[in-house]
Amino acid sequence: MLEIPISSDAPHFSQEHQIFGRHYIFEFQWIERESYWVMHIYDAIEQPIALGLKITTGWPIFSDQDQRIVIILLAKRPNAELTRTSFQADFMLVAYAPV
Numbered sequence: 001m002l003e004i005p006i007s008s009d010a011p012h013f014s015q016e017h018q019i020f021g022r023h024y025i026f027e028f029q030w031i032e033r034e035s036y037w038v039m040h041i042y043d044a045i046e047q048p049i050a051l052g053l054k055i056t057t058g059w060p061i062f063s064d065q066d067q068r069i070v071i072i073l074l075a076k077r078p079n080a081e082l083t084r085t086s087f088q089a090d091f092m093l094v095a096y097a098p099v
């Protein structure tokens with residue numbers, strides 16, 4: 001299991017990560033009208049892997065059986081509510097390889 005730090009508290013940002021030997025670009029966007037976060041995932045050459053993934057806590061956001069990776073958002077404290085301002089402070093992304 002690998003913790004992926006959330007690098008910004010901005011409503012729209014991207015960050016790059018090396019996960020299990022593969023390079024990913026994660027783009028995060030707060031959808032104000034609906035009050036939720038979405039994530040877009042790109043490969044090293046910025047080709048889309050998955051777009052418009054709604055971020056929810058405790059449930060896989062992304063799963064790739066070929067690359068053997070699952071990405072999930074976990075709360076750092078019990079009963080944390082995912083909002084525009086709590087994303088960076090109260091949550092962490094985790095990547096793991098399913099068995």
